[in-house]
Amino acid sequence: MEELLKVFDKNALIVGFLAVGLLAYFSDLFSKKVLNGRIPGSAIAIFLGLVLGYVGGVFTGGDKGLSDIPIFRGVGVLGGSMFRDFAIVATALGASFLLIKKSGVLGLISLIFGILIFFISGVAMAWLWGYRDAVSLATIGAGACTYIVGPVTGAALGASSEVIALSIAAGVVKTIAVTIFTPILAEKISLNDAGSAMAFGGIMGTSSGVAAGLAATDPKLVPYGAVTATFYTGLGCLLCPSLLYYLIEILL
């Protein structure tokens, strides 16, 4: 046993491949045999991933979900930003440059609306919860955009660490919500072609959530959603601590 653990420890990424492969296999089996394919196996696997992330957090008290358990360290490497971005770029293989160019303007408009919707409604929630200072309001509103925009804004404005932590949590909740709601609501909002996927990526913004949600809906849409979503965090980091923060200060 000790020897096996040693092998696992030395080869974390390989263990990650095996663990994710097994999870995908059982999710697919469950999808086919129990649900008659009504929910795709990849959607179940992503959801189970979130559940395991929760379990990992409960067991270890760490902040990286399942990958804080030593033998599953490799899952964190495989799911880290390097492999995530690398694989997203590879999805461009199946995308058409012409279609992206055609919907470029729509993508840009949706990015701006996306930032505004999330920031304003995030600020409104914080207001309802009793926050009245512009710095906390802007930080929580930024957190509603993504879990990166939140702390970047909070740090720039000098928000308290408690508010920054809250903004990160709101951003992670957003990622999870987009992941779960996208495959459920895709048909209702006619999210079914390259143009709508680009607009969707711009509105929702969270690269991880959009990518995971579209993967569970229709993998062909992933590159189109990703190509706009990738600009969202940067645009949010630009607008939230500056223009949008000043707007709040003026309104108060």
Added chain:
Amino acid sequence: MLIYGVALLSFSYLLGQWLGELLGKLIGINSNVGGVGFAMIILMLLKELFERKGWWKHEMISGIDFWNKMYIPVVIAMAASLNVKAAISSGNLAIVAGIIPVILAFAFFPFLMRAFKHN
């Protein structure tokens, strides 16, 4: 050769990320702006160039296609590495501020699409 495809993907990735960092610095924020998007566009342009030159060979494609298909497993691993517990247990505001805007955005999405199609 398979590695040519992987190398082409890596080249696009690194160049795109670099552009993203430069753009972030240019507009004065400490964050990568659109690095992944730039990388995707670079890869698509290179694909067109290679096709025209007749260099776009099956084995090369399969080196990129492997990572294209690894995308969903990577997303599963990413979901399992999120700080789900903290997100759920850090109070009602985090949950409300995380979920309500998403619902609003879903409600707004069809209006945006309709408005855009009219124009």
